[in-house]
Amino acid sequence: MKKSLKKTLFAGVAALSFVAVAGVSSTNASAKSYAKVTSNKALTSDATTRNVTFNGTNALYTKAGTLKGAKTVATKTTTKALANAQTGKANLRAYRVATTNRGSVYYKVVSFDKQYRGWIYGGKSASAFAGGVASYATTKDATAPASTNTYKLSSTSTTANTTLFKAPAWTQYKVGRAKDASGKVITSTDAYKNATFTVSKAVTTSREGDLWYQISSSNSDLNGAWVKASDVTVANPIADNAVRIVLVDPSGNTVKTLDYTKSGAQKDATLGTLSANGNVYSWTLAGSDTDALNSQIASALKGTGYPFSNLTDAQKATLAQAKFGSSVSLVVNKGNVVYTTFKANSRDSEQASSAAQPMTSQPTTSTNGVPANALTGVVSPLTDDLSALFGDKKSDLVSQVTKLSSDELSTLNNDISKAAAKTFIQPKSIAITDLFSGAQDATFTSDQALNYLKGNSELNSLKSAVYPQFDTNGNVTWKQLTYTPSSADAGTFGTQVNAVFSYNLSDAATVSAPTTGENGGQVSPLA
Structure with a gap:
C-alpha cells in the first residue's frame, strides 16, 4: 500500500510539474511582441x-x-x-x-x-x-557626338515602335515610348524613315551599359526623344576629300553646313599649311582656297540674316587646321535688326480679277471729314472740284447735288467711294517693337509677311478715310471702309514690299462726321 501511495504521489507531482512548465511556456509565448x-x-x-x-x-x-x-x-x-x-x-x-x-x-x-x-x-x-x-543613378553621362553629325533611324516599322522612347528604356519608372507633338504615344516609326536629326545629349544605362542619344530635330515628334546609339546610322558621312564647315551662332546653334571638297585631298590631311615666318609659326590657307571658301560661305549664308563678306585671319587659321574627312565649326554673327515696310494697295473683293491700286496715307481733315486732296479730279457731274465744295462752299454743293438725277447722283457717290478706297488712315498704336523686323539681309516668305499683317489688330482691320454719300435732298451720310490684308510679297528685311488689302463697298460702315483729324501714330509699317 505504501508502495502504491508513493507511485500515486509521484504521478501527482509529475503532473503538477508538467502543468507548471506548460504554464510558463504559455506565458512566454503570449509575451512575444511585434512592432507597430x-x-x-x-x-x-x-x-x-x-x-x-x-x-x-x-x-x-x-x-x-x-x-x-x-x-x-x-x-x-x-x-x-x-x-x-x-x-x-x-x-x-x-x-x-x-x-x-x-x-x-x-x-x-x-x-x-x-x-x-x-x-x-x-x-x-x-x-x-x-x-x-x-x-541609384539609372544612367551615367556620356560624350555626345559632334552636333554637326547628322543621323537617321537604322530601321523603321509600320506596326511597332521599339526605338523611340521618352527616356532611355527602363531608366525611369512607367516612362516608355516617346509621344508625338499631339501627345499620343508613337506606335510605329515608318513615318520617320527619312527624317534626319542631330544629337543633343548622350548617356549610358548603368546596368546594361547601353549608349543612348537624345534627338535634336526640327520634327517636333522626334525632338527630345531618346534612341539607342545602335539603332541609328550616320545620314551624311563626310567624304575623305571634304572638310565639313559648320557655321554656328555665338551660342553654338547651327546656322548652315557646307562641305568644302578638294580634288586629290587625302583623308586626315590638313586644309592649310603650318608655315614659319622667322621664329613664328602660323597656319595659313592658300589664296585659291580662301577665295573659294569666301564664295561658298557667302552663298550658304545668303538670306539667313548672317551677313558675310570675307574670312577673318582667325577664321582662316581655324580652317587651315581642319582635316579632310572631318568637320570644323566657324562662328558667324547675325546682322543688325532692320525693318520692312509695306506699300499699301487696295482691291475691291467683289472684283477680285481687277488690278490692285496704290493707296496713299490720307488723314481725314478736322473740319469736314473729306480725305484731304483725295477727291481732287474726281469725275462727277459737278462743275467744281469736290474737295473744294466743303466748308464755306457747302451750300453751293448742296444746291448742285439736289439738281442731279438719280443716275447722276449714283455716279457721284460711286466716284467718291472709289476715290476713298485709294486712301487709308495710318494705325495709331503701332510701336517700334511691333514693326516687321529681322536681321539685315535675312529673307522672309509671302506667308510670313501676310501673317504679320493679319496678326496686328489695327493692320488686320485697316480703315479708309471717312467719306460722304449724298441723297437727292443734299443730306450727307458719312461712310468708312475696312480693309483686310489679302496678300503680301516675299522679300528681304530692310526693303519695301507690296501688300494688298481687300475691301467691299457694300460693307462700308456708317460713321459719325469726324470732328478731329486722324494722322496715325509715331511709326507705321505702311507706306
Whole structure:
C-alpha cells in the first residue's frame, strides 16, 4: 500500500510539474511582441530622385518585416541577385515610407518591371535611403557626338515602335515610348524613315551599359526623344576629300553646313599649311582656297540674316587646321535688326480679277471729314472740284447735288467711294517693337509677311478715310471702309514690299462726321 501511495504521489507531482512548465511556456509565448507602425506616408519628392537599388542585405516583405503577419516577397539571396542584375528592369522606385515604434524606417518599393513590390528595411532615418536600399543613378553621362553629325533611324516599322522612347528604356519608372507633338504615344516609326536629326545629349544605362542619344530635330515628334546609339546610322558621312564647315551662332546653334571638297585631298590631311615666318609659326590657307571658301560661305549664308563678306585671319587659321574627312565649326554673327515696310494697295473683293491700286496715307481733315486732296479730279457731274465744295462752299454743293438725277447722283457717290478706297488712315498704336523686323539681309516668305499683317489688330482691320454719300435732298451720310490684308510679297528685311488689302463697298460702315483729324501714330509699317 505504501508502495502504491508513493507511485500515486509521484504521478501527482509529475503532473503538477508538467502543468507548471506548460504554464510558463504559455506565458512566454503570449509575451512575444511585434512592432507597430507609427507613420506611413507617400513620398512626394521628385520621382527621379527616388530611384533606388537593393543591396542584398535585407529581404523584401509584404509589410514592414517586424510587423505581425509580414511575409517574404523576396529573400536576401533574391535581392542580392537583383542588385547585381544587368537589366534596368531590376531598378526600383521608392514611393512610401513608414516608421515603427522601434524607430526603424521601411520603404515601399516596386521594380521597374513591376515583378517585385513590397517593404524593405531602410535604416533608422527617413532623410536618406539606407538599410536594404540605396539611391541609384539609372544612367551615367556620356560624350555626345559632334552636333554637326547628322543621323537617321537604322530601321523603321509600320506596326511597332521599339526605338523611340521618352527616356532611355527602363531608366525611369512607367516612362516608355516617346509621344508625338499631339501627345499620343508613337506606335510605329515608318513615318520617320527619312527624317534626319542631330544629337543633343548622350548617356549610358548603368546596368546594361547601353549608349543612348537624345534627338535634336526640327520634327517636333522626334525632338527630345531618346534612341539607342545602335539603332541609328550616320545620314551624311563626310567624304575623305571634304572638310565639313559648320557655321554656328555665338551660342553654338547651327546656322548652315557646307562641305568644302578638294580634288586629290587625302583623308586626315590638313586644309592649310603650318608655315614659319622667322621664329613664328602660323597656319595659313592658300589664296585659291580662301577665295573659294569666301564664295561658298557667302552663298550658304545668303538670306539667313548672317551677313558675310570675307574670312577673318582667325577664321582662316581655324580652317587651315581642319582635316579632310572631318568637320570644323566657324562662328558667324547675325546682322543688325532692320525693318520692312509695306506699300499699301487696295482691291475691291467683289472684283477680285481687277488690278490692285496704290493707296496713299490720307488723314481725314478736322473740319469736314473729306480725305484731304483725295477727291481732287474726281469725275462727277459737278462743275467744281469736290474737295473744294466743303466748308464755306457747302451750300453751293448742296444746291448742285439736289439738281442731279438719280443716275447722276449714283455716279457721284460711286466716284467718291472709289476715290476713298485709294486712301487709308495710318494705325495709331503701332510701336517700334511691333514693326516687321529681322536681321539685315535675312529673307522672309509671302506667308510670313501676310501673317504679320493679319496678326496686328489695327493692320488686320485697316480703315479708309471717312467719306460722304449724298441723297437727292443734299443730306450727307458719312461712310468708312475696312480693309483686310489679302496678300503680301516675299522679300528681304530692310526693303519695301507690296501688300494688298481687300475691301467691299457694300460693307462700308456708317460713321459719325469726324470732328478731329486722324494722322496715325509715331511709326507705321505702311507706306
